[in-house]
Amino acid sequence: MGKNKQAQRVKNNGMPSNSGRRAKFLDTPIDFSTVRSGRYVAALPLSDINEVEMNRLDSNVRIILKKMNKKNPITKYKALHEFATLCRDSEISIVEGMLPFWPRLYSALAIDIKRTVREAAQLAHAALVKRIGKSVAKYLKLLAGAWFISQYDVYPPAASIATNSFNVNISNLLITIIYQFIKNVF
Numbered sequence: 001m002g003k004n005k006q007a008q009r010v011k012n013n014g015m016p017s018n019s020g021r022r023a024k025f026l027d028t029p030i031d032f033s034t035v036r037s038g039r040y041v042a043a044l045p046l047s048d049i050n051e052v053e054m055n056r057l058d059s060n061v062r063i064i065l066k067k068m069n070k071k072n073p074i075t076k077y078k079a080l081h082e083f084a085t086l087c088r089d090s091e092i093s094i095v096e097g098m099l100p101f102w103p104r105l106y107s108a109l110a111i112d113i114k115r116t117v118r119e120a121a122q123l124a125h126a127a128l129v130k131r132i133g134k135s136v137a138k139y140l141k142l143l144a145g146a147w148f149i150s151q152y153d154v155y156p157p158a159a160s161i162a163t164n165s166f167n168v169n170i171s172n173l174l175i176t177i178i179y180q181f182i183k184n185v186f
Contacts, residue, residue, distance in 0.1 A: 061086065061098050068105050073114040080109065080120035084127040095131050102128060103142035110146040110162075115155035122150060122158050126165035136169070144178065 057065075064086065067079035087095050102125075109121035125147070129136050136143065150162035167175075 057097055058090075058094055061094065065098065065101055065105065068109065073112070073117050076109065076112070076117045077114075077120050080117070080124045084120075084124040087124065087127040087131045092131070095128065096135055099128075099132065099135065099139060103139050106143060107146040110150045115158060118150070118153060118155060119158040119161065122161035122165065126161055129165060129169045133169075148178070148182075 064079050064082050067075050068083070070076060070079075106121060106125055109117060110125075112118050112121065125143075147162060147166055151159055151166060153159040153162065170178075
């Protein structure tokens with residue numbers, strides 16, 4: 001007298017959720033990638049770095065880098081403070097190991113909508129550059145644009161931090177060369 005059992009109904013005739021299918025994804029390694037506008041976009045510069053070098057990173061560094069790619073501004077803010085602390089307290093080899101990943105992240109975080117994230121990005125960048133010193137020269141071409149533009153941020157604390165770290169870490173001769181180059185280009 002009861003109803004005949006029918007298959008489980010799901011929206012849009014899709015397949016019902018299955019914990020077995022979800023469990024197989026737990027075995028896959030962490031991927032630092034996102035999908036935006038229907039195409040694959042690497043969140044980290046994987047073209048410059050091979051998979052072996054990324055696997056050499058400390059697990060804490062990987063987690064911090066992944067947190068910086070999240071959408072939530074509070075998560076980004078906390079990750080940037082963890083990153084700055086890591087730059088100050090960890091060994092120089094660990095800091096130099098994450099340096100290839102920093103320019104892309106910094107360029108995105110320096111123009112974030114939330115001013116607290118921009119300020120934290122400048123603090124983290126200042127801590128990184130102070131710690132590694134001249135080793136940043138290899139990546140200066142990638143960092144210079146965001147670093148220079150950040151000096152004119154509409155949020156004064158972020159602009160102040162960017163200006164101070166730029167003036168402290170870049171010699172006066174290099175500053176004049178950069179200004180001359182910009183003047184000639186524009």
